[in-house]
Amino acid sequence: MAVKIKTAAGTIEITNEVIATVVGGAATDVFGIVGMASKNQIKDNFNEILRKENYARGVIVRQEENGVAVDVYTIVSYGTKISEVSRNVQEKVKYNLENLLGVTANSVNVFVQGVRVLPD
Numbered sequence: 800m801a802v803k804i805k806t807a808a809g810t811i812e813i814t815n816e817v818i819a820t821v822v823g824g825a826a827t828d829v830f831g832i833v834g835m836a837s838k839n840q841i842k843d844n845f846n847e848i849l850r851k852e853n854y855a856r857g858v859i860v861r862q863e864e865n866g867v868a869v870d871v872y873t874i875v876s877y878g879t880k881i882s883e884v885s886r887n888v889q890e891k892v893k894y895n896l897e898n899l900l901g902v903t904a905n906s907v908n909v910f911v912q913g914v915r916v917l918p919d
Contacts, residue, residue, distance in 0.1 A: 802862060802902050816855050817900075818902065819857075819860055820854050820855065821895055821900060822854070822858045822892050822896070823855070823857060826873055826909075828891060830879075831875055831876050832873050832874070832875060832876070833873075833917065835853075835857035835874070837856045837857055838856060838872045857872045858871055865903060865905070867896070867902055867904060867905065868908070869892060869896075869904055869906070870910060871892060871908065871910065873888065873911055873912065874913045874914070875911050875914050875915070881914075888907070892907045893907055
């Protein structure tokens with residue numbers, strides 16, 4: 800599915816994959832996030848951090864009446880406060896969706912799939 804935005808010049812359609820890429824980029828920019836994780840690790844057979852081209856595998860986008868609901872699957876750095884990092888992800892994702900795409904984020908749910916110790 801796609802989000803449709805009507806303007807005076809016509810209609811703009813933004814696909815879920817584009818939204819997922821913007822969400823993944825925003826989430827990985829937050830301090831304390833090591834990377835994105837697959838939303839279905841057993842089915843996708845992914846046990847590692849997703850690369851930029853696979854961000855859509857770590858994000859679920861659902862259309863709602865007046866916006867979208869987003870689920871973000873992340874891997875957090877060891878030693879960071881998970882609740883604070885998750886809140887920062889929520890704020891950054893919501894900000895980027897509204898300012899870059901013009902899409903309203905009704906809810907941003909952050910799922911922590913793992914904790915990684917970063918090498919020194």
